Amino acid sequence: MEIRKLIPKKKQGLVVVITGNGKGKTSSAMGMALRATGHEMKTCIIQFMKGDIYSGEWDGVTRLDGLVELTATGKGFCGIEGNPYPHKEHRANAQAAVELVLEKIDSGRYDMIILDEINNALELKLIDYEQLETILKKRPPHLHMILTGRSADPRVIEQADTVSQVNEIKHAYRKGIEPQPGVDY
Amino acid sequence: MEIRKLIPKKKQGLVVVITGNGKGKTSSAMGMALRATGHEMKTCIIQFMKGDIYSGEWDGVTRLDGLVELTATGKGFCGIEGNPYPHKEHRANAQAAVELVLEKIDSGRYDMIILDEINNALELKLIDYEQLETILKKRPPHLHMILTGRSADPRVIEQADTVSQVNEIKHAYRKGIEPQPGVDY
Numbered sequence: 001m002e003i004r005k006l007i008p009k010k011k012q013g014l015v016v017v018i019t020g021n022g023k024g025k026t027s028s029a030m031g032m033a034l035r036a037t038g039h040e041m042k043t044c045i046i047q048f049m050k051g052d053i054y055s056g057e058w059d060g061v062t063r064l065d066g067l068v069e070l071t072a073t074g075k076g077f078c079g080i081e082g083n084p085y086p087h088k089e090h091r092a093n094a095q096a097a098v099e100l101v102l103e104k105i106d107s108g109r110y111d112m113i114i115l116d117e118i119n120n121a122l123e124l125k126l127i128d129y130e131q132l133e134t135i136l137k138k139r140p141p142h143l144h145m146i147l148t149g150r151s152a153d154p155r156v157i158e159q160a161d162t163v164s165q166v167n168e169i170k171h172a173y174r175k176g177i178e179p180q181p182g183v184d185y
Numbered sequence: 186m187e188i189r190k191l192i193p194k195k196k197q198g199l200v201v202v203i204t205g206n207g208k209g210k211t212s213s214a215m216g217m218a219l220r221a222t223g224h225e226m227k228t229c230i231i232q233f234m235k236g237d238i239y240s241g242e243w244d245g246v247t248r249l250d251g252l253v254e255l256t257a258t259g260k261g262f263c264g265i266e267g268n269p270y271p272h273k274e275h276r277a278n279a280q281a282a283v284e285l286v287l288e289k290i291d292s293g294r295y296d297m298i299i300l301d302e303i304n305n306a307l308e309l310k311l312i313d314y315e316q317l318e319t320i321l322k323k324r325p326p327h328l329h330m331i332l333t334g335r336s337a338d339p340r341v342i343e344q345a346d347t348v349s350q351v352n353e354i355k356h357a358y359r360k361g362i363e364p365q366p367g368v369d370y
Contacts, residue, residue, distance in 0.1 A: 001260060005239045006370060008363035016368060018209055022349035023201070028209035030216030036367035037248055038241025043367075054190045056223025063222055064248050075186055112367055144368050161362060163354035164207035172346040178193035182221035182228075182297055183201060183329050183347075185191060 013143040015136065015159060019119055019152035020166035023184075028166075029114045029146045030057050036144075037067045041111035044104045048097050048121040048149075049074035049090070052083075055185040073097035074117075078124050087126075094126035098135070105138050112144040119149030119156070129153060198328040200321065200344060204304055204337035205351035208369075213351075214299045214331045215242050221329075222252045226296035229289045233282050233306040233334075234259035234275070237268075240370040258282035259302075263309050272310075279311035283320070290323050297329040304334030304341070314338060 016032075018025045033043040045061065051072035061068040074097070076083045078090040104113060115135070121127050136159055139145050147156065157163050172180075179185055201217075203210045218228040230246065236257035246253040259282070261268045263275040289298060300320070306312050321344055324330050332341065342348050357365075364370055 001237060003239055004237060006364055006366075008365055010363065012362065012365065014357050014362070014365055014368050016208070017354075020349075020352075022351075023347050024203055024209065024213035024216075024349045024351065027216030027220065028213040030219050031209075031212030031214065031242070032216075032368055034215050034219045034245040035212065035241035035370070036245070038244035039366040041241075041367045052186060052189060054188055056220035056226075057216070059223035060219040060221070060249075063250050063252075064245075067248075144365070146368075157354060160355065161357040161360065162208050162368075163356075164205075164209045165352045165354050166207075166209070167205075167350045167352060169202075169342065169348035169350050170345065171348075172199050175346065177197065177199070177346060178195065179191055180193055180197065180199055180329070181191075181224040182226045183199050183217055183331075185220070 011142065013139065013141055013145065014161040016146045017152050017157055017160040017163040018148045018166060019150060021150055022166035022168035023171060024166050025148040026116050029116055029148050032146060033061065033068045033112065033114060036112050037064050042109060043068045043112040043114060044110045045070040045114040045116060046097055046101050047072040047074065047116040048094055049077055049117045052076035053185065056182060071100065073100065078126060091126045094121045098127055098131050101135055102138060110143065112146065114146045117149040118147050119152040122153055123151040129155065132156065196327065198324065198326055199346040201331045202337050202342055202345040202348040203333045203351060204335060206335055207351035207353035208356060209351050210333040211301050214301055214333050217331060218246065218253045218297065218299060221297050222249050227294060228253045228297040228299060229295045230255040230299040230301060231282055231286050232257040232259065232301040233279055234262055234302045237261035238370065241367060256285065258285065263311060276311045279306045283312055283316050286320055287323060295328065297331065299331045302334040303332050304337040307338055308336040314340065317341065
């Protein structure tokens with residue numbers, strides 16, 4: 001059997017939104033970063049809100065021969081039980097993250113930029129819709145942009161090319177199973 | 186800010202099902218494999234049905250310092266337009282894949298086994314439910330098992346710990362955009 005290699009007649013950057021309340025949104029974005037390395041493509045991952053709890057992808061991406069960079073910019077999930085930081089501090093971090101994203105786009109160094117949890121950051125008013133609009137408008141046509149997080153704004157869904165809604169059918173934590181390394185973080 | 190490192194009091198393997206018609210199921214599984222390498226965990230990926238068209242994850246995983254193995258066992262999506270192989274041949278490949286999965290479980294070498302597109306393979310009768318049951322029964326308690334593909338069997342969902350349904354809200358191909366490297370394959 002011969003293995004076919006697809007080559008699109010027209011290469012173009014896509015805006016992909018992965019939203020919903022189920023497990024697998026960030027995982028899905030990380031999988032695209034991994035897949036992209038098979039095509040020698042470069043990816044930049046900016047994680048909003050995340051940064052206070054270690055997650056395996058932080059070290060995982062460092063194995064990918066310099067093709068994937070990841071920056072976790074946050075202080076955890078704003079407003080959830082146990083998170084000690086006020087909204088103002090979360091917002092300051094997210095605002096700095098927006099600046100970083102704009103710089104990364106300007107650098108022209110990437111084929112894919114992943115904005116992990118940005119939907120959440122918008123929902124929680126850590127960034128403003130206008131800022132996300134600026135990011136999307138700045139995206140050059142060849143650049144893929146992947147936006148993850150619950151509760152994607154309908155205006156973002158409108159502008160996206162591909163949108164998936166990941167719904168929870170069940171989740172291990174509801175049975176009292178703690179988060180497990182590799183699967184959950 | 187101190188970064189917390191979660192360590193579950195009880196480590197346990199999870200059965201995770203990622204199903205639905207939307208984009209991001211295989212990506213999600215690949216992301217878990219990448220994340221697992223951050224914890225020095227070993228993953229084995231067996232792709233059912235896939236194997237006729239190059240996908241970036243095939244080379245992507247070879248960058249992960251030997252922690253992730255991937256075998257694409259198939260001849261493409263059985264029954265879709267343009268696929269020239271009869272059901273019998275697809276089934277023979279999937280049957281060989283089941284044997285491989287059982288060997289991989291027996292080897293005891295992995296922390297995570299990903300059965301990519303196995304839900305589809307079952308739906309299309311390339312494997313029998315009893316075979317999938319045998320696989321799930323053979324799973325040792327520490328081993329994570331990730332099952333992807335549309336139309337997961339309700340009996341599999343019943344046995345799983347975490348199940349996500351990825352629904353298509355929109356997809357670029359419906360606008361006539363060809364599959365793009367990195368994002369789609």
